């Protein structure tokens with residue numbers, strides 16, 4: 293047994309971790325990351341004092357960076373005063389956090405249900421939609437990710453859920469809008485009329501099941517971890533119209549796109565729509581304390597004024613997490629981080645395009661704000677993915693990311709995609725972006741080596 297009285301070495305910590313901690317999404321016997329001891333701003337440090345640039349905001353949650361004092365202090369104050377009360381009591385922390393959310397969300401998204409994660413926020417959204425409409429079916433879209441709990445996993449459409457199927461009945465899957473991989477796109481090009489095509493494909497799915505039986509359609513306004521897919525400009529507006537036509541609720545999962553990430557408070561605004569239900573987590577507290585929220589339009593939520601809301605958790609409205617949310621929203625506001633993201637974002641996109649001009653393995657670059665993806669392909673003309681689903685690890689993508697890490701840059705690629713995702717804290721400077729891009733420039737040579745030599749670029 294290891295001694296409890298002296299500081300453990302990094303190796304001892306890693307051994308202890310390997311003995312006892314089950315890590316998400318990984319073979320438990322494989323590599324499990326470096327022991328990290330400190331984080332500040334856009335950087336974090338390992339136990340040996342080596343510094344890493346966080347080009348991904350961890351799992352896209354440290355939107356205002358690491359070690360933000362104003363949020364840490366608010367958490368400490370709340371911890372000292374009243375860390376938690378059962379949801380049967382009112383606390384200032386929860387009332388103020390809900391008010392702050394209502395102020396920054398678009399339209400009349402005014403009523404907030406608090407949980408502790410993005411998946412839970414989506415579980416609530418599913419139940420709310422069925423309860424509010426009395427309809428049984430939910431439609432989600434291919435290549436979505438909405439969380440790993442059973443319901444959220446059913447909404448998610450990637451190979452991570454295959455071992456657990458059959459999943460929830462009553463969830464239908466429809467095509468999404470991906471101008472790069474649109475079935476109507478000419479070979480090697482992007483689709484120029486994607487919105488209309490893809491909304492009609494989705495409407496066709498509704499017709500198969502009966503639109504009057506569909507409670508809600510759930511979308512990530514910009515698909516995140518499954519490939520950073522930016523839809524055509526008009527797609528969400530047209531989808532909103534289809535929902536209105538059939539009385540279907542539109543749920544926007546803004547767990548990843550919320551809180552300034554795309555240069556607007558929420559990506560829904562970027563596309564000029566107000567969803568009926570919006571879900572959020574991650575940037576809501578910058579990840580400092582786990583918190584999810586499901587926000588419902590005033591007119592809909594009124595239904596629960598006269599009948600019970602049949603949903604809840606022991607930790608609904610957790611005071612410590614709610615205090616972190618209010619402080620986080622104040623930081624976004626006081627430091628104008630949303631505006632900052634809109635200003636610096638185009639520079640990140642431009643640098644990604646520069647990488648594409650130098651690396652044949654990048655088939656497409658896309659993004660909004662500080663939410664930018666680079667899709668890896670074997671062949672730019674056929675758009676064949678560099679790594680096929682189910683390819684054994686370490687894949688070339690894993691090797692690119694490992695090489696970047698070796699050189700001091702932490703960057704992520706979707707579990708089920710070929711897309712390298714750059715989502716740094718909204719506080720990043722142009723110089724720090726350059727620092728990350730220079731390292732990626734070297735690491736991507738590993739991917740170029742796998743490209744078909746006949747590929748034109």
Ligand SMILES: Cc1ncc(COP(=O)(O)O)c(C=O)c1O
Pocket residue numbers: 351408409410411412414437438439440512516517545546547548549573574
């Ligand atoms: C769009 C989206 N929705 C939901 C989730 C699930 O959130 P959580 O991991 O907090 O359950 C994620 C997580 O990455 C996400 O990206």
